Amino acid sequence: MDKDEHLRHELDEFKKEKERIRNIVGEIGGRNNKQHKIVNFIFLILIGILLMLGVVLQKITLFLTLEIVVLLGIFKIIWMFYESQRASHFQFWILNSLEFKLNEIERRVKRIEKTLKEEKE
Template identity: 45%
Template sequence: MAMDTDKNVDQASLIEELEQFRKEKERIRRLVGQIGGKHSQKHDNIVNIIFIIAMVVLFALDLLRHIFHIHVPLPQMFSIELAVLLVSIKIIWMIHRGTKVEHFQFWVLNSIEFRLNDVAKRLREIDKKLSGGS
């Protein structure tokens, strides 16, 4: 009878641990989605396309001005200044994205360390019970 109770307790603790694992897995899935999921990839592609189009338009306007001597309604240095500004914004945006990824990696490694410490603690407790019980 005592053996059946131990099996039920072990089974209940395993079910509880499985539920905790599922909750944590779902939480990680949501975080990954916020940091770099499919939505983020689409957003990155749109931003990259906008930057490329802006740079090509500025380059084309400068070509029209210098090669074909077509009057462009922009000051002469404006396109260069705007291009430098756009590139600076893109670099700052890339640094920001990299920081988010590094933070996520730190969080994952911290979670793994926490789990390893928990497993090591449980292992020491089991070892104490086995050596004390023999």
């Protein structure tokens, strides 16, 4: 039973760590956060206002309205690419750090194995 409890404890710790990492990546840009929702809402409001002014109220020409709406859409796509790049860079940084740590652990294990072999002889 003691071994099972130890394994369950390790599993719980792993789940907590996994959730913590997921939250950190989410804050950087891995999923929708408050900033993304605000920016999406602003773009949606601007496009809605432009379409209302151009199509419904006919205050500006339809062609100009469509051009501005397309330009706002392009800005939104550029912003999405930037956020995606930022998240990818952070994830790469995490993976690179993990690889560095694994390589260091591997060197230590080899050194320990070498020391144990020398002691046996």
